[in-house]
Structure formats: C-alpha cells, structure tokens
Amino acid sequence: MKxxxxxxxRLILLIPxxxxxxxxxxxxxxxxxxxxxxxxxxxxxxxPEAIAHIRAELHLDEPLWKQYFFYLNDLIHLxxxxxxxxxxxxxxxxxxxxPATFELTMVAMLIAVPLGIIGGIISAIKQNKISDHFSRIxxxxxxxxxxxxxxxxxxxxxxxxxxxxxxxxxxxxGMVPPTTITGFYVIDSILTGNVATLSSSLLHLILPAFxxxxxTLAIILRMTRSSMLEVMSADYIRTARAxxxxxxxxxxxxxxxxxxxxxxxxxxxxxxxxLSGAVLTETIFNWPGMGRFAANxxxxxxxxxxxxxxxxxxxxxxxxxxxxxxxxxxxDPRVKLGGG
Amino acid sequence: MxxxxxxxxxxxxxxxxxxxxIIVALFAPLIASEHPSYVEVQTEQGTTRVExxxxxxxxxxxxxxxxxxxxxxxxxxxxxxxxxVYGSQTSLxxxxxxxxxxxxxxxxxxxxxxxxxxVIDEVLMRITDVFLAIPYxxxxxxxxAALGRSIDHIMEAMIITWWPSYARLFRGQxxxxxxxxxVEAARSVGASNSRILFRHILPNSIAxxxxxxxxxxxxxxxxxxxxxxxxxxxxxxxAEWGLMISEGRTLMFHxxxxxxxxxLAILFVVLGFNLLGDGLxxxxxxxxxx
Numbered sequence: 001m002k003x004x005x006x007x008x009x010r011l012i013l014l015i016p017x018x019x020x021x022x023x024x025x026x027x028x029x030x031x032x033x034x035x036x037x038x039x040x041x042x043x044x045x046x047x048p049e050a051i052a053h054i055r056a057e058l059h060l061d062e063p064l065w066k067q068y069f070f071y072l073n074d075l076i077h078l079x080x081x082x083x084x085x086x087x088x089x090x091x092x093x094x095x096x097x098x099p100a101t102f103e104l105t106m107v108a109m110l111i112a113v114p115l116g117i118i119g120g121i122i123s124a125i126k127q128n129k130i131s132d133h134f135s136r137i138x139x140x141x142x143x144x145x146x147x148x149x150x151x152x153x154x155x156x157x158x159x160x161x162x163x164x165x166x167x168x169x170x171x172x173x174g175m176v177p178p179t180t181i182t183g184f185y186v187i188d189s190i191l192t193g194n195v196a197t198l199s200s201s202l203l204h205l206i207l208p209a210f211x212x213x214x215x216t217l218a219i220i221l222r223m224t225r226s227s228m229l230e231v232m233s234a235d236y237i238r239t240a241r242a243x244x245x246x247x248x249x250x251x252x253x254x255x256x257x258x259x260x261x262x263x264x265x266x267x268x269x270x271x272x273x274x275l276s277g278a279v280l281t282e283t284i285f286n287w288p289g290m291g292r293f294a295a296n297x298x299x300x301x302x303x304x305x306x307x308x309x310x311x312x313x314x315x316x317x318x319x320x321x322x323x324x325x326x327x328x329x330x331x332d333p334r335v336k337l338g339g340g
Numbered sequence: 341m342x343x344x345x346x347x348x349x350x351x352x353x354x355x356x357x358x359x360x361x362i363i364v365a366l367f368a369p370l371i372a373s374e375h376p377s378y379v380e381v382q383t384e385q386g387t388t389r390v391e392x393x394x395x396x397x398x399x400x401x402x403x404x405x406x407x408x409x410x411x412x413x414x415x416x417x418x419x420x421x422x423x424x425v426y427g428s429q430t431s432l433x434x435x436x437x438x439x440x441x442x443x444x445x446x447x448x449x450x451x452x453x454x455x456x457x458x459v460i461d462e463v464l465m466r467i468t469d470v471f472l473a474i475p476y477x478x479x480x481x482x483x484x485a486a487l488g489r490s491i492d493h494i495m496e497a498m499i500i501t502w503w504p505s506y507a508r509l510f511r512g513q514x515x516x517x518x519x520x521x522x523v524e525a526a527r528s529v530g531a532s533n534s535r536i537l538f539r540h541i542l543p544n545s546i547a548x549x550x551x552x553x554x555x556x557x558x559x560x561x562x563x564x565x566x567x568x569x570x571x572x573x574x575x576x577x578x579a580e581w582g583l584m585i586s587e588g589r590t591l592m593f594h595x596x597x598x599x600x601x602x603x604l605a606i607l608f609v610v611l612g613f614n615l616l617g618d619g620l621x622x623x624x625x626x627x628x629x630x
C-alpha cells in the first residue's frame with residue numbers, strides 16, 4: 001500500500017472516533033449538568049435572562065437527539081460556541097492560546113526525548129553499574145511525581161531560594177512580545193532578531209518545560225533501557241560481535257536502531273500525558289496556553305470552553321499518534337503500512 | 341515465585357510503602373496527634389469534640405515543623421501531620437474505588453466482547469477507541485467539571501475514564517485464552533458459557549490484570565490529586581493531599597512545609613504502587629525478568 005493511500009485511510013478511520021468524542025462532549029455538557037442552561041450561563045449566580053437566552057440559543061427545549069444535531073452542525077461550521085469567561089468564540093481563544101502550549105510541549109519533548117534515550121542507552125550498556133542504578137531511580141521517581149508539586153518545588157528552589165530563573169509567565173514583566181509570525185516566542189524572536197525577547201523567552205521556558213517533560217523523560221528512559229537490553233541479547237547482535245564488528249557500531253547501528261521502535265510508540269502516547277500535564281503546568285507557571293485556559297474554564301463553569309478544549313486535545317492526540325505510526329514504518333522496514 | 345519477588349529490593353520497598361499507607365489509613369485516629377477539623381475543648385462536663393474547620397488559631401498558625409507539629413501548621417493553625425495522616429484515608433478510598441469499579445466494568449464488558457466476538461465486540465471496541473482518544477486527566481476533568489465539585493464526583497469521573505483500558509486488556513486476555521486447549525476441552529464436555537468464562541478464563545487472566553491494577557493505583561492517585569489541585573475535588577478545608585498543596589501554594593514562600601509534605605506523601609504512595617507493580621510484573625512475566 002502506498003503511503004498516501006494509508007494516510008487517507010487512517011484519516012477516514014479517524015472520523016468515527018472524532019464523532020464519538022463529540023458525543024462524549026455533548027453528553028458531558030448537555031446531559032449530565034442538572035440544568036445545562038444555568039451551567040452554560042455560569043452556574044448558581046447566573047441571571048434569569050441569561051439562562052433564558054441560552055436556553056433558546058442552544059435549543060435546550062428540543063429533544064436530546066435534535067440538540068445533538070444542532071451541536072454537530074455548529075461544530076461542522078467550526079463553531080465551538082462562545083466562551084462566557086472571555087466573551088468571544090471558544091475557537092478564537094483556543095487559537096490564540098495554542099502557540100504557547102505548542103511551544104511548551106515541543107521544548108518539553110526536546111528535553112525529554114534525547115535525555116531519555118541517551119540515559120536509557122547508558123543504563124542498558126552499563127547494566128547494574130552505578131549509572132544504571134541512578135537512571136533507574138530517576139525513571140521510577142519521574143513517573144511517580146505529582147507534576148504540579150514538582151512545578152511548585154522547582155519554583156521554590158530556582159525562583160525563590162536561589163533566584164536564577166523567572167517564577168512564571170512567558171516573558172519578563174513589561175517586555176513587549178516579539179512581532180507575531182509563528183506565535184512561538186523563541187522562533188519569532190530569532191526571525192525578528194530580537195535578542196532580548198529571545199533570551200527572556202528561553203529562560204522562562206526552562207522550568208515549565210522541564211516540569212512538563214520530566215515524567216516523559218522517565219518513561220522514555222525506562223522504555224529505551226528495557227528494549228535495548230532485550231535487543232542486545234538477540235542473536236543478530238551476537239553474530240555481529242562474532243564477525244568482529246566494533247562494539248560502538250554494534251551498539252549504535254545494530255542495537256539502538258531496533259531498540260528505538262518501542263520507544264517511538266511510547267513517545268506517541270506521551271503526547272496525551274503532555275497535553276494533560278499542560279493543564280497543571282500552565283496553571284502553576286501562569287503560562288498563557290490552552291491548558292491554563294481550560295483550568296480557568298473548569299473553575300468558571302465555562303462549559304463551551306471546557307468541551308472545545310477537550311475536543312481539540314482529542315484531535316491533536318489522535319493525529320500525533322497517526323504521525324508516530326507513519327514514523328514507525330520509516331524506522332522499521334518490517335512494519336508494513338496497513339498490513340496485519 | 342515468591343522468592344523472586346523477595347529478592348528484588350525495590351519491590352520490597354514498594355510493598356513496605358503500601359503496607360505503611362494501609363496501616364496509617366486504618367489507624368489514623370491513633371497516629372494523628374489531633375483531628376484535622378475537630379478540636380478537643382475542655383468544658384465543665386469534660387472534653388468534647390467541636391468542629392471548627394474555619395476557626396483560625398492565631399497562636400499557632402503557620403508554624404514551621406517542630407517536635408510538637410512534626411510537619412508544621414497551616415494558615416488556620418491546623419496540624420499538617422495530622423491532616424496528612426487523615427488524608428491517607430481519602431487517597432486510599434479514591435484509588436480503591438476507582439480501580440475496583442472500573443476493573444469490574446472492564447471484566448464484564450471486555451469479557452463479553454472477547455468471548456462472544458462479532459457485533460458486540462466491534463461496537464465495544466469502537467466505544468473504547470473513542471474514550472482512549474482523550475487523555476485520562478482531560479476526560480476526567482471535563483466529566484468532573486460537569487458533575488460539580490466533590491470527591492465522589494471525581495471518583496465517578498475517573499471510573500468513566502478508566503474502564504475502557506481494562507475492557508481492552510481483559511478482552512485481549514479472553515481472546516488469547518479462548519483458543520487454549522483446556523478451554524476447548526471444557527467446551528467439548530458441555531461446560532456452559534458462564535462456567536467457561538468464570539472458572540477457566542477469569543482465573544487464568546488474573547495475573548496480568550493485577551499487575552495493571554497495581555500500576556494504575558498510582559496513576560489514579562496522581563490524576564485525582566491533580567483534579568483536586570485544580571479545584572474539582574474536596575471542598576476547601578478538607579484533609580486531602582492535592583487540595584492541601586493547592587491551598588498551600590499561595591503561602592509557599594512563607595511556609596514551605598505546607599506544600600512540601602502533602603506532595604511527599606503523594607510521591608511515596610505512588611512510588612510504592614509503581615515499585616510493587618513492577619515487582620509483580622517481573623514475577624508474573626518471566627520474559628521481562630532481568
């Protein structure tokens with residue numbers, strides 16, 4: 001099967017999943033709350049006029065299945081409803097907040113993936129040595145840590161006790177963001193040649209990105225270690241060694257390439273963890289991303305925003321996993337697209 | 341099998357941590373120096389317990405750790421050590437309820453799907469696909485937000501989030517075991533479907549389930565604490581670890597102990613479940629042993 005054929009087929013298979021997600025978000029927003037109109041209008045303090053207005057706007061007097069089709073129709077027209085907290089369309093809010101989250105998760109990945117893989121390799125080839133014990137401890141602690149607590153501890157240590165890094169935000173207070181080209185402060189600063197915002201945005205990224213990436217680092221480290229150990233005991237490694245291939249080459253060309261395949265799957269699944277972690281990390285570091293927006297929306301009973309966020313995250317997550325599946329086939333020639 | 345488990349130091353540490361948690365939760369009133377939301381008041385009739393969650397004790401508020409208050413006191417003057425001890429009950433209850441109920445749902449639905457196959461299987465698998473397309477914390481967040489703030493609601497939200505992974509896991513087990521010869525033998529002597537499912541398939545698939553459950557207990561605690569931290573769980577003033585961190589956050593630079601100790605409690609319990617789960621997996625899955 002050709003690659004593009006496979007991509008198209010996979011994209012088509014995503015449609016029922018996304019429709020399913022909309023059924024969940026519909027149920028959660030329209031069926032579970034005792035009075036959806038009141039919930040949408042902002043909870044117990046809502047004005048009666050506002051409730052009546054929303055009741056009409058969301059067709060809440062219609063039967064449920066009809067309400068669902070109204071809801072679906074809105075979604076198809078890219079209308080995720082209005083955010084009552086920000087008084088503008090949810091999609092507009094999410095679009096504004098997306099680059100901050102994307103930048104943060106990407107930098108978190110850039111920290112987690114190389115360190116995790118290198119740590120895993122060292123751990124595996126020096127099995128049961130001190131470096132192995134050390135990285136195994138990092139691994140097990142890393143995925144047992146409550147991420148929001150790690151964030152607070154890092155803030156306490158590096159922004160208060162030894163104040164070498166900024167406490168929160170994307171830029172120093174009062175600094176004007178670089179001209180928006182991509183929305184990523186680091187890239188925009190480079191493109192506009194703005195050294196001040198570049199260094200400030202990089203410094204502001206360190207703590208939140210490390211916090212967000214730490215559990216991913218731990219999981220990648222663990223996965224790489226165990227698959228590396230498994231691969232290194234395989235017959236073809238023994239063959240390579242027997243015919244005199246230098247050990248470095250055995251490790252990196254014969255071992256690592258095969259060991260990375262399970263790691264890749266884990267990286268795909270970690271996107272979910274990163275998007276979840278972003279809700280907590282962004283809240284603590286006051287990072288103006290989708291996660292902080294969602295946490296505020298949850299507390300402010302802004303249902304449209306919560307459901308819009310949930311839907312967008314699900315779409316990002318399934319697409320990220322599709323991309324990983326494609327990479328999978330590129331790394332491992334044994335994996336045939338669409339086969340099996 | 342047991343000797344393998346015992347040989348692994350890390351698994352033993354995990355086991356000890358979890359046993360410690362259970363003991364603390366069971367004997368909280370004996371271990372805690374005071375009840376987090378009640379105080380003993382001397383009256384003419386003797387000592388009585390009075391609830392005073394919102395009473396500020398100015399003489400002992402925000403005290404740093406000392407022999408009298410091992411982990412210090414919070415902004416209301418409550419003893420943080422006692423709050424953590426009582427909080428262990430809440431944590432244990434959330435973990436067990438969520439995992440047990442989602443496992444049961446997973447066994448029933450996954451079992452039906454795997455055993456009977458066909459349309460039931462197809463429909464169930466597509467449903468789980470949808471649930472698994474949303475990251476755990478975010479789905480739980482959305483559901484809990486709709487249900488409203490309370491510990492019971494975050495448990496319900498998490499059960500809704502967690503059952504699909506168990507359904508898939510158990511379905512996979514059933515599919516594999518269904519083809520085994522002993523199941524065929526049982527069928528050929530006329531054993532009923534329910535007998536095959538509960539007497540033959542379930543006991544043989546329990547080991548991987550237990551490993552998964554143990555590892556999940558930690559993940560459940562992390563998500564529950566995260567939801568509480570955001571403000572969806574226990575009502576303010578309750579002795580719940582995630583909430584304590586959230587309440588201590590604004591005072592962090594004045595009272596480091598307020599956020600530090602509840603976080604350590606979460607870390608050690610999750611670590612315990614993870615170490616225990618790893619140990620159990622090594623025992624039950626010889627392929628992974630090294």
